[in-house]
Amino acid sequence: MCLAVPMKIVQMDGPEATVELPGVRKRVRMDLVEGASVGDYALIHAGYAITVMPEEEALETLSYLREMADGL
């Protein structure tokens, strides 16, 4: 239930942002993070960005999540 997915911020719009993964685009709330900007990776949980994370770590996590999804 505490699953969170890193997604890339492609547009900031006040308290909201558009984030994406290849093939997925999503509007999320930015109320819980400070200092995020376009191009950053944010960890998305329950429709909210809960932290901003380094790209390298984000990509590593994503490849694992993809593997998990393939196994389900």
Next chain:
Amino acid sequence: MGSDPPGRTGELSAELGRTITVMEVCGTHTVSIHRSGLDRLLPPEVRLLSGPGCPVCVTPTDYIDRAMAMAFRHGVRLYTFGDLLKVPGSRESLADARARGAEVDVVASPEDALRLASSRGGPSAFLAVGFETTAPTIAAALLQARDQGVDLAALCAMKLIPPAMEAVLEAPGTRVDAFLCPGHVAVITGLEPFRRISKEYGVPCVVGGFEPPEIVRALERILQMLLDEEPGAESAYPAAAAGGNPAARRMMDRALVPCDTEWRGLGIIPESGLCLADELAEMDAARRWPVEVPPAEDDPACLCGEVLTGSAEPPDCPLFGERCTPRSPVGPCMVSSEGSCAAWFKYGGRGLD
């Protein structure tokens, strides 16, 4: 298995020369460990145990009963995360109640509940279940609902992980040598609560990511701390900074206050829950629509409570894989895809295969 233990766990464990029990308190860790078979690849002297890390599993039965009573007796529309839908109440689950006409909607975000409540009107309640990871999102949505005048209440059962870890350490008959701490809880809390526990109880507390190599990295740090006899708290998950997310904690502090709450398997733990702060008191579903429900009667054979505290493992339960399967679950540990029983059933576990 015949293969070498992952990373340096083999050599560190051999050097330590004793069997240790590491408890994880995160459903995502549970799934990752069983799915990857990590529990079977580790040296036999490193025993992994699941603790109370699945928010759905630790939610007591009467919470479900109360939510349904609100829906049927007061016509309250319920918004819930999908995980909670099939958890059995005393007589039925929210999914069953929905089939009988209760208004129950599944949402992926508390903000979806806010949006739907705003467009539909009428009394509605969000089933506020979750740990520190989720609580700030609920806090943000409730504050937004209040500011926008949207009629959305919350039935609170949010919980805090560190008090549950302490309860496990204090419980008679449970031996835990170290904690693999939950990565996404730590993203919010930072290391401070884990530092306190490691200091007070002398157990290493290492925050781990969710990929098997990240879990191995955290276990190596735990083994090293035990070898050096220097138990501490640290993060082996880069997304979880030592200071956590102060903005998210401020959001929680504005809307929520710690309160005593009941955990399945652990009973009432003081200050281990989050309830609405005074200024949001009118959004408290329990106050607004008081309902009396008879004390919940759980199946006496179900060992979910023991599984949650680590005093039993899923195959110890007489119902496991027999009367209780993911298709027809008896207890919440089998209902939730992140429950220990569901993970053992789906992927197996050490000693089971």
